Amino acid sequence: MKLSVWTYEGPPHVGAMRVATAMKGLHYVLHAPQGDTYADLLFTMIERRDRRPPVTYTTFQARDLGADTANLFKTACREAYERFEPEAIIVGASCTAELIQDDPGGMADTMGLPVPVIPLELPSYQRKENFGADETFFQIVRALSRPMERTARVTCNLIGPTALGFRHRDDITELTGLLLEMGVEVNVVAPYGATPGDITKLGSAHFNVLMYPETGEAACRWMERELGQPFTKTVPIGVGATRDFLREVSEIAGKPAKIDETRLRLPWYSASVDSTYLTGKRVFLFGDGTHVASAARIARDEMGFEVVGLGCYNREQARMIRSLAKDFGVDALITDDYLDVEASIEALAPEMILGTQMERHIGKRLGIPCAVISAPVHVQDFPARYSPQMGIEGANVIFDTWVHPLVMGLEEHLLHMFREDFEFHDDAGASHHGSKAVASSESTEATTRAATETPTPGNVSEMGEVIWLADAERELKRVPFFVRGKARRNTEAFAAERGLGEISVDTLYEAKAHFAR
Amino acid sequence: MNAPLSKASGCRDVPLLKERGQREVFCGLTAIVWLHRKMQDAFFLVVGSRTCAHLLQSAAGVMIFAEPRFGTAILEETDLAGMADAQAELDREVEKLLSRRPDIKRLFLVGSCPSEVIKLDLEKAAERLSGKYAPRVNVVNFSGSGIETTFTEGEDACLAAIVPDLPETDERQLIVAGALPDVVEDQMLGLLKALGIGPITVLPTTNADEPVAVGANTVFALSQPFLGETHAALTRRGARHIAAPFPFGEEGTTAWLRAIAHEFGVSEEVFDRVTAAPRDRARRAVRQASDPLQGKSVFLFPDSQLEIPLARFLTRECGMDALEVGQPYVHRDVVGPDIELIPDGPVFSEGQDVDKQLERARTSRADLTVCGLGLANPLEAEGLTTKWAIELVFTPIHFYEQAGDLAGLFARPLRRRALLKMDAPEGSLADLRGADT
Ligand code: SF4
Ligand code: SF4
Secondary structure, three states: OEEEOOOOOOOHHHHHHHHHHHOOOEEEEEEOEHHHHHHHHHHHHHOOOOOOOOEEEOOEOHHHOOOOHHHHHHHHHHHHHHHHOOOEEEEEEOHHHHHHOOOHHHHHHHOOOOOOEEEOOOOOOOOOHHHHHHHHHHHHHHHHOOOOOOOOOOEEEEEOOOOOOOOHHHHHHHHHHHHHHOOOEEEEEEOOOOOHHHHHOHHHOOEEEEOOHHHHHHHHHHHHHHOOOOEOOOOOEOHHHHHHHHHHHHHHHOOOOOOOHHHOOHHHHHHOHHHHHHOOOEEEEEEOHHHHHHHHHHHHHHOOOEEEEEEEOOHHHHHHHHHHHHHHOOOEEEOOOHHHHHHHHHHHOOOEEEEOHHHHHHHHHHOOOEEEOOOOOOHHHOOOOOOOOEHHHHHHHHHHHHHOOOOOHHHHHHHHHOOOOHHHOHHHOOHHHOOOOOOOOHHHHHHHHHHHOOOOEEEEOOOOOOEEEHHHHHHHHOOOHHHHHHHHHHHHHHHHHOOOOEEOHHHHHHHHHHHOO | OOOOOOOOOOOOOOOEEEEEOOOOOOEHHHHHHHHHHHOOOEEEEEEEOHHHHHHHHHHOOOOOOOOOOEEEEEOOHHHHOOOOOHHHHHHHHHHHHHHHOOOOOEEEEEEOHHHHHOOOOHHHHHHHHHHHHOOOOEEEEEEOOOOOOEOOHHHHHHHHHHHHHOOEOOOOEEEEEOOOOHHHHHHHHHHHHHOOOOOEEEEOOOOOOOOOOEOOOEEEEEOOOOOHHHHHHHHHOOOEEOOOOOOEHHHHHHHHHHHHHHHOOOOHHHHHHHHHHHHHHHHHHHHHHOHHHOOOEEEEOOOOOOHHHHHHHHHHOOOOEEEEEEEOOOOHHHHHHHHHHOOOOOEEEEEEOHHHHHHHHHHHOOOEEEEOHHHHHHHHHOOOOEEEOOHHHHOOOEOHHHHHHHHHHHHHHHHHHHHOOOOOOOOHHHHHHHHHO
């Protein structure tokens, strides 16, 4: 038993729903109690889908237990077939149905339905949503696809995009265009938009592009083995990764790597002088393994940030993330406990978080700007505009998205110069965020305090050993808010290193000189 | 006193269309989302699965609160295989929780489908833990599982679990059961006190130390129509129910107050003096807000069990025509007075077979369809105008001062549809294209 407050991933059957909902002509009969139908709203509300997910729930109740839950399942299955006339059906159990052991797969098998019925075994008490999606798609591919003649022209399949994925819709468009420029056509995109009929044609592609290892790796490995299709290992998020990806494709496809970079703006935007202020920004990264790994490379090599911590919530990627963290010289945080992530961010005090919707809320609470780079998603992660993460436009989008929460370059200097100015105090916020400035009362407060207080010891530092003297504390408050956390940490580290018990104004400035670069 | 309300069908025995099939409703765990806000020193510990945790998170609109006063003790393989003693595991989690949260005075152990299927005895656990943590923390259990409860029935199960522990009293008093937003509760208490009625206590209380007792001289009113079990539990304790229509809209609020006033022998003159001004305000507000609703038809999917009282409000006070009124369950003792007032015509359905019901909704094409979040966008995409039902349980809608807002909630989707004008008038698109080339 483990107490959980907020979760990064839903149960595995929600992963199966992400596959079923992404596809067409497939129906999912799920043995589950009524409350589990909440999952529909993830798709209809968060993703604004205009159709119900193709899921029939048996919605058994207590009075059915032991009596005829099995029949309930069969009826639901038959009625779903008659009503929706799918090309194929997947059947499975949610956490509760797993306990009553009705064996949906076995039952559906005996019903003689005239379409393929694919049973899913998703261990609800061990695994989670991403596994559920990966396994479901793998089972569908295994059941429906066969080795077949390759297409005459060089083609590939795009594997992994699902419903409720982070920017999957637009990544498909971007990648399709990139590949076409190289003369590689897309054979099938799956599961997103594919029918069971399309799945049977996967084998005619020359290779697979694994877009999201979280949801497509098991299928790609199987296709490599059984259909002889190699698959790409680079996820093309970021400038460097996109170029690497195209080189990889070029090797597999035997075509020269071509890329039209006229649309690509990230490199110049990052090099232009306004971006100088991005240098060495301390960032913390958290999300699914794939997006975190991509973001880490962009952060360091393309934005000039300093990565101070990174981690992922999906254990399937723990090994990859651990070795990545080693490269970056930081500790990997592998956890699905949101409180651990919050504690880690608090301890590291980054200047920016690149995370999920969860970290966005942590950031709000700690006053740290945050940009979202990964699922779990919220309604705002499905923007109306074209907004991919992959390829060239993806890199442009990422530059904008990451810079947006930060105070703009020139503005940062102005804030510093005029920091005593009543309009430029901390609560004023960045002008481009449209927040109304609140008049400061701090200066008057500070004067009265200075007049009445003798310099008594101020606050105990976060590390516990060092004491901030009141005047040093006051001086710290005059450091602009977006570098104050850094100043505090540096000063405390400096004091601790020297075994100082107190921090005075002098200590503060000595530390500043010490850390100056 | 008592100018009798003009009756419509006058019959609470209307036939019900009973449906059994796929239900598209939340389970009772969802009620925790509002109960934990109402009961400020309570923690709701669901003993369940990752699905339960995910439901709570999705229903709560994703992590709005730093460390909320609810959580899920997720059962793991070892708990199921009997390798770990689930009761001991639970003790350990509760110990950790209570040491981290000294502000917690009431702990609810909430059963889920998995805990009930494996027959994890939460009643035993609650007894043991109560003994251990008394008097600091009182531990109570109830079921919010989807195999036992539907959506708002979670609140019913919670309140019904509190009732047996209430101390006994012989005092003549009124209990009002049902979790209301504080501002609404204060309005209600203000009105009842102005009528000279008292003492009054409400269930649930904001804090554990507010005294509520019950006994043979207690009468009770329900402010929410989904409290069937609570009704039964209070009755078992000797209390007597004051049946009335529910306090939605001007008419409902007046009828509800009047039933209580009658019980306490309040004179007609006092009743009029206290209610005249807010009644008038409410009537004006409803008249104004309900303008887009007049003469329009409405189809209500089963969701929160507020459907019957709301259908009464919509048909009688907003001039709507109800086509179908669905409810997960119909407790005639509780909603009978509302049913009696609804004009003849609508189909009353109990339970659900969602695909069949969707077909009826598509056939009848009501001007407004009230349904859950899973159905709203798909129906909008088919050209129907919808109102999400869940907003009705998260928004203050009871009593006089909210009557106008309640009508406004239903009117907004219709007003919006009327506002949006994006279809080019016939022929003009072709003209535009023609001009382009
Ligand atoms: S229906 Fe049952 S298993 Fe599903 S969320 Fe509700 S209590 Fe948990
Ligand atoms: S803050 Fe987050 S959870 Fe709250 S409404 Fe906005 S997106 Fe939703």
